[in-house]
Amino acid sequence: MDAFERISGWLQHVPLAEPMDRRNAATLQVLFVFLGTTVPFNWWRHLQADMIAPHLRPFIAADVTAALLCFVCFWLIRRGALRGAIALFVTGQLGSASVGYATTGVMLDQTVQMLALAIAGLILGRRALWVVFLMLLGVVLIGIGSALGSDARTARAIDRASVLLPSFFMSYLVITLVLDRSIAALREALAESKARGTRLENEMRERERAQAQLIEAQKLEATGRLASGVAHDFDNILALMSAFSAERHRVDPSADARTREQALVDALEGVEAASRRGMTLTRQLLTFARPQPAQIETVDVGAALDALTPMLRQTFGPDVRLQVTHAPGPLPIRIDRHQFDLMLLNIASNARDALPDGGRFEVSASAVDGEIELRLRDDGTGMPEAVRRRIFEPFFSTKPAGSGTGLGLAVAHSLVASAGGSIEVDSVPGTGTTFRIRLPRADVIAQPSEVST
Numbered sequence: 001m002d003a004f005e006r007i008s009g010w011l012q013h014v015p016l017a018e019p020m021d022r023r024n025a026a027t028l029q030v031l032f033v034f035l036g037t038t039v040p041f042n043w044w045r046h047l048q049a050d051m052i053a054p055h056l057r058p059f060i061a062a063d064v065t066a067a068l069l070c071f072v073c074f075w076l077i078r079r080g081a082l083r084g085a086i087a088l089f090v091t092g093q094l095g096s097a098s099v100g101y102a103t104t105g106v107m108l109d110q111t112v113q114m115l116a117l118a119i120a121g122l123i124l125g126r127r128a129l130w131v132v133f134l135m136l137l138g139v140v141l142i143g144i145g146s147a148l149g150s151d152a153r154t155a156r157a158i159d160r161a162s163v164l165l166p167s168f169f170m171s172y173l174v175i176t177l178v179l180d181r182s183i184a185a186l187r188e189a190l191a192e193s194k195a196r197g198t199r200l201e202n203e204m205r206e207r208e209r210a211q212a213q214l215i216e217a218q219k220l221e222a223t224g225r226l227a228s229g230v231a232h233d234f235d236n237i238l239a240l241m242s243a244f245s246a247e248r249h250r251v252d253p254s255a256d257a258r259t260r261e262q263a264l265v266d267a268l269e270g271v272e273a274a275s276r277r278g279m280t281l282t283r284q285l286l287t288f289a290r291p292q293p294a295q296i297e298t299v300d301v302g303a304a305l306d307a308l309t310p311m312l313r314q315t316f317g318p319d320v321r322l323q324v325t326h327a328p329g330p331l332p333i334r335i336d337r338h339q340f341d342l343m344l345l346n347i348a349s350n351a352r353d354a355l356p357d358g359g360r361f362e363v364s365a366s367a368v369d370g371e372i373e374l375r376l377r378d379d380g381t382g383m384p385e386a387v388r389r390r391i392f393e394p395f396f397s398t399k400p401a402g403s404g405t406g407l408g409l410a411v412a413h414s415l416v417a418s419a420g421g422s423i424e425v426d427s428v429p430g431t432g433t434t435f436r437i438r439l440p441r442a443d444v445i446a447q448p449s450e451v452s453t
Contacts, residue, residue, distance in 0.1 A: 025082060117129065117175065302365060312324065312348055320355050331367060343411075
């Protein structure tokens with residue numbers, strides 16, 4: 001089986017640009033080797049048995065020559081000249097048939113001639129099909145003309161023509177017509193299929209481009225929603241830095257130099273810690289909001305939640321209690337990291353609107369039945385069943401005009417689906433809403449992470 005696969009792969013490995021030609025190349029190579037081997041062997045066997053009339057020897061030489069040309073055709077295909085190989089094969093077979101008609105007045109092997117007709121039409125096209133048909137007609141006329149001579153031979157030639165020409169038209173013409181219509185239908189079907197494939201590729205590119213633009217738009221919207229929380233946090237950071245800087249005025253002038261120096265060091269360390277906190281927050285926002293192409297990678301959900309927790313805190317006001325937990329150990333998935341963050345932030349933003357008077361938002365992650373399950377739950381206002389069924393529809397929103405695009409949950413659903421996962425939502429008015437996201441577990445071993453709350 002391995003040897004057969006290697007030979008098949010070698011036959012198909014030819015330098016041809018046209019996909020259809022590459023598919024036909026292997027079969028044609030086998031056919032040429034078969035004809036180039038069996039035809040000379042068959043004539044040799046008949047010669048050994050002394051079964052060949054002397055007047056047939058010119059035809060045998062022509063037929064063997066045409067068969068040996070099949071090896072040249074094989075070589076041409078290996079060089080990438082498939083159409084040249086077909087043209088040479090058809091020329092050799094028609095030449096052999098011409099010699100046969102001129103020698104015997106009959107066509108000794110019509111099967112190969114019909115094969116040449118069919119191959120010319122299928123590979124070279126309808127024009128080549130009719131050219132070969134007319135050449136075959138010329139071969140028949142050569143056979144009839146070879147019989148002309150004396151009056152008696154002319155009469156016999158006319159009688160032969162009256163029988164042979166109608167037979168030729170009843171066989172070759174019908175075959176040519178059928179092949180012509182079949183080839184035309186096949187090429188039309190291939191052209192339509194290629195056109196549909198091109199349209200599908202264009203639609204897929206447009207869809208991917210539109211989805212990428214939608215994701216970036218949602219990033220900007222999510223970043224805008226974080227702005228108020230970020231401003232509040234930066235205000236706290238600046239207040240801390242100002243307070244630590246003011247420590248220099250509170251140092252007791254009567255204290256010794258070492259005490260005053262230590263107080264200043266402590267104040268500077270506090271300023272440094274506050275500035276690092278501000279830079280970390282700024283870096284996270286810039287990284288999240290920056291347009292980036294999708295890059296699928298192995299992401300440990302636990303570590304991703306740990307890194308995303310500060311941004312989740314900025315999504316909610318101070319009256320909402322945030323709790324983020326995940327199971328110990330690796331929770332690997334295959335997803336674009338920024339799209340994972342956007343998915344969770346969109347759901348968190350939706351939960352914030354459901355908690356106008358404060359409350360609780362919980363995020364948890366665990367491994368369930370070979371998948372990674374994320375649960376995002378709030379104890380807010382909830383939603384009725386009619387709304388729950390439509391929340392993943394693009395542009396569907398129950399918020400007042402100007403309060404949202406209605407795309408956040410639709411984008412989250414699209415991102416989960418593109419990662420090969422599923423998302424479900426349970427909600428009861430007055431009780432809260434729970435999103436359950438299941439994503440395929442990646443076949444890697446991630447580094448274990450600590451549980452965060």
